[in-house]
Amino acid sequence: MARRTPVWLDAQAPLAEWYSSGLGQSILDDLEGVLTRRLGDVFGYQGLQIGDPAPQRDLLAGAGLQRRLKLDAPERLFADAVAGASPRAHIAADVSSLPIASDSIKAILFFHTLDFCEHPHQALREADRVLVDDGQLLIIGFNPFSSFGLRQRLAPLGGRTPWDGHFWSRRRVADWLSVLDYRVLSSQPLFLRPPINSDRLLRRLGRLERLGPLVNTLGGLYVIQARKQTLPMTTVRRPWLAKRGGAMVGVRSAGYAATGHRPRRAGVVDLDSVRRER
Numbered sequence: 320m321a322r323r324t325p326v327w328l329d330a331q332a333p334l335a336e337w338y339s340s341g342l343g344q345s346i347l348d349d350l351e352g353v354l355t356r357r358l359g360d361v362f363g364y365q366g367l368q369i370g371d372p373a374p375q376r377d378l379l380a381g382a383g384l385q386r387r388l389k390l391d392a393p394e395r396l397f398a399d400a401v402a403g404a405s406p407r408a409h410i411a412a413d414v415s416s417l418p419i420a421s422d423s424i425k426a427i428l429f430f431h432t433l434d435f436c437e438h439p440h441q442a443l444r445e446a447d448r449v450l451v452d453d454g455q456l457l458i459i460g461f462n463p464f465s466s467f468g469l470r471q472r473l474a475p476l477g478g479r480t481p482w483d484g485h486f487w488s489r490r491r492v493a494d495w496l497s498v499l500d501y502r503v504l505s506s507q508p509l510f511l512r513p514p515i516n517s518d519r520l521l522r523r524l525g526r527l528e529r530l531g532p533l534v535n536t537l538g539g540l541y542v543i544q545a546r547k548q549t550l551p552m553t554t555v556r557r558p559w560l561a562k563r564g565g566a567m568v569g570v571r572s573a574g575y576a577a578t579g580h581r582p583r584r585a586g587v588v589d590l591d592s593v594r595r596e597r
Contacts, residue, residue, distance in 0.1 A: 355381035363425025370430035508538030
């Protein structure tokens with residue numbers, strides 16, 4: 320029986336609970352360091368973090384952005400309002416339909432968005448829509464070829480979050496990005512320690528992280544950084560030939576077509592047509 324990916328909206332609360340554990344906090348410590356290094360050259364008006372399992376962490380802080388927004392499930396913001404607490408996120412919506420203007424965001428962070436999304440292709444298309452040209456998309460995901468992937472396979476169907484998610488491989492995600500004409504800038508696994516919720520054991524096993532350069536493909540999570548590419552429009556001028564009788568005569572060269580249309584981006588292939596592979 321195939322494992323069913325949970326609805327993104329329903330996964331946010333249990334994912335936040337999991338990240339509040341000792342294991343989750345250890346992962347967040349490593350993630351903050353990686354993201355700070357990756358975001359150092361990102362500058363613009365505003366960025367968007369989709370999913371907020373760690374409200375106390377500002378994972379886009381390393382970027383030079385004037386505004387850093389967070390989007391979360393409406394149920395979590397409603398719970399904050401009922402409790403009289405300040406809302407943890409700025410926007411309440413579903414990832415499959417972002418209430419954001421097109422071409423308005425410089426950087427987007429997918430915080431396990433694809434791992435817990437029924438329609439990951441639609442989520443990527445929405446991110447592509449709201450990103451500006453040359454904007455960046457960062458994707459945090461669980462690595463299926465790691466101890467975390469093994470733990471997921473051993474979990475019963477319908478188990479607890481995050482083991483009920485669908486862990487996509489880095490290669491699969493890179494295929495999707497290439498179809499949308501994104502250039503992958505970096506693809507980095509992290510967190511070699513096993514998924515055990517014991518602060519003492521996690522501290523003792525911290526030396527495993529030193530093996531990163533040798534076995535980093537086995538990291539439990541990964542961060543993919545990609546840039547949106549748009550083909551520039553090239554202006555084609557009419558070639559002007561010699562004067563005839565004192566007047567300039569314009570002649571179209573063979574094969575010239577003055578359409579006046581902006582060239583299409585390369586990512587026009589249906590994402591669903593990408594071959595399946597883990």
